[in-house]
Amino acid sequence: MKYEKVALSIVLVSLPCLVFDFLLPAYTTELGYTVFQLSILYSVYSLSELGMRLLIGKISDRYSRFLVLCCAMLLYGMAYFLFAQARSLGYLLAARMVQGAAGILLTISAVSLITAEKTSFAKGLGRYGGNRQLGGIIGIGLTFYVFNRSGFLEGWSQFFFISAAFALVSLILVFIRKPSHANETAPRTGKVVYTALEQKIWILNFLYCIPGRLVGVLVIPYMMEAYHVDLQAIGLVFMVPVMLTAFFSPRIGQIGDKLGYKKTILSSTLIAAVLIGLLVFCPNLQVFAIVWTLYQIALTAQGYSLDALFVQGIPEQVMGDFYGKYMLSSSLGGIIGPIIGGSVFWLAGEKAPYFVCAVFLTVISVLVWKLIPANGKLKRQVSGLTEKQDSDIVN
Numbered sequence: 001m002k003y004e005k006v007a008l009s010i011v012l013v014s015l016p017c018l019v020f021d022f023l024l025p026a027y028t029t030e031l032g033y034t035v036f037q038l039s040i041l042y043s044v045y046s047l048s049e050l051g052m053r054l055l056i057g058k059i060s061d062r063y064s065r066f067l068v069l070c071c072a073m074l075l076y077g078m079a080y081f082l083f084a085q086a087r088s089l090g091y092l093l094a095a096r097m098v099q100g101a102a103g104i105l106l107t108i109s110a111v112s113l114i115t116a117e118k119t120s121f122a123k124g125l126g127r128y129g130g131n132r133q134l135g136g137i138i139g140i141g142l143t144f145y146v147f148n149r150s151g152f153l154e155g156w157s158q159f160f161f162i163s164a165a166f167a168l169v170s171l172i173l174v175f176i177r178k179p180s181h182a183n184e185t186a187p188r189t190g191k192v193v194y195t196a197l198e199q200k201i202w203i204l205n206f207l208y209c210i211p212g213r214l215v216g217v218l219v220i221p222y223m224m225e226a227y228h229v230d231l232q233a234i235g236l237v238f239m240v241p242v243m244l245t246a247f248f249s250p251r252i253g254q255i256g257d258k259l260g261y262k263k264t265i266l267s268s269t270l271i272a273a274v275l276i277g278l279l280v281f282c283p284n285l286q287v288f289a290i291v292w293t294l295y296q297i298a299l300t301a302q303g304y305s306l307d308a309l310f311v312q313g314i315p316e317q318v319m320g321d322f323y324g325k326y327m328l329s330s331s332l333g334g335i336i337g338p339i340i341g342g343s344v345f346w347l348a349g350e351k352a353p354y355f356v357c358a359v360f361l362t363v364i365s366v367l368v369w370k371l372i373p374a375n376g377k378l379k380r381q382v383s384g385l386t387e388k389q390d391s392d393i394v395n
Helices: 007-013 020-030 035-060 065-085 089-116 121-147 152-177 196-216 219-227 231-259 261-281 285-311 316-348 352-371
Strands: none
Touching (some): 007 065, 007 152, 020 089, 065 152, 196 316, 196 352, 219 231, 285 316
């Protein structure tokens, strides 16, 4: 099953992916919950996601990519339906857990489809990220339309009912476009373990997620304090990189395929380190928006190349297990990063986290230079699974 057959479905199922982190805090405030209760909602979701990524990764390897993708679309529909009716913290937590499971299944199935094509890994990952972003942009427009015509609570319910309906449409489209052999499942035999290089990439991905989240949770308060602007102006700053990555993600990913993954990861990291250090010296919001956009593009190029390097050469039968454990490093980094950022902000001031992030990225670039070979990954030797020259997996 080719990725191009499911691209539209991925766009349609991704409508809330960009607006959710803005809507959820406002919604819980509207329901009367405190910031502490909101933090519990995020923390429990992140912790539960750790276990789900391991479990779902293993389960996904036992079924065809088609079935995994269908389950992802179905779970997204269920999550959006739960959000539409949620009026209590417990209900929201249940919806978040279903949403997390759906996201993991969708990413694993999309990555499996991309790697099955055996070429241009980073470009394919960029296309997937771009499709998600494009769906989110459409979702932003839908949000403005719905919320301008109704109250907040009513608008919340209407938006997620519409999103659930589009998730159902995406599921129907997957069924319509499935190939005749979609239900065939390749037999899984033997056990695959991480090579030394894959362990190093896992660690690097974990380290990259720390500085990314370190400043990510603080940038909005910083802009409001430094430039005295409202949320509408801040939203425009964030929309610029979102728009660019939505439409140019395949080209950004293709940089790694053409230039080489190590060179792209190293150069992008150094560029990001310089840009994040310069961010606090921007004289106005317009310059800030330009520097922030370039920083986001650099991190996007780095992320696609690192992911592509990791999945290169992994047999399709164990892709779910492999990538599920790989995403575990993202969750751990995502939990630690905000804690470090908040602590540095509290102890050393609002500009300090950006300098810490720049130093962190510079140190990571040294590790990239030392740990990743220039020629990429060597051919994998797996007990019970071997790979022929034409890339077909045989017993």
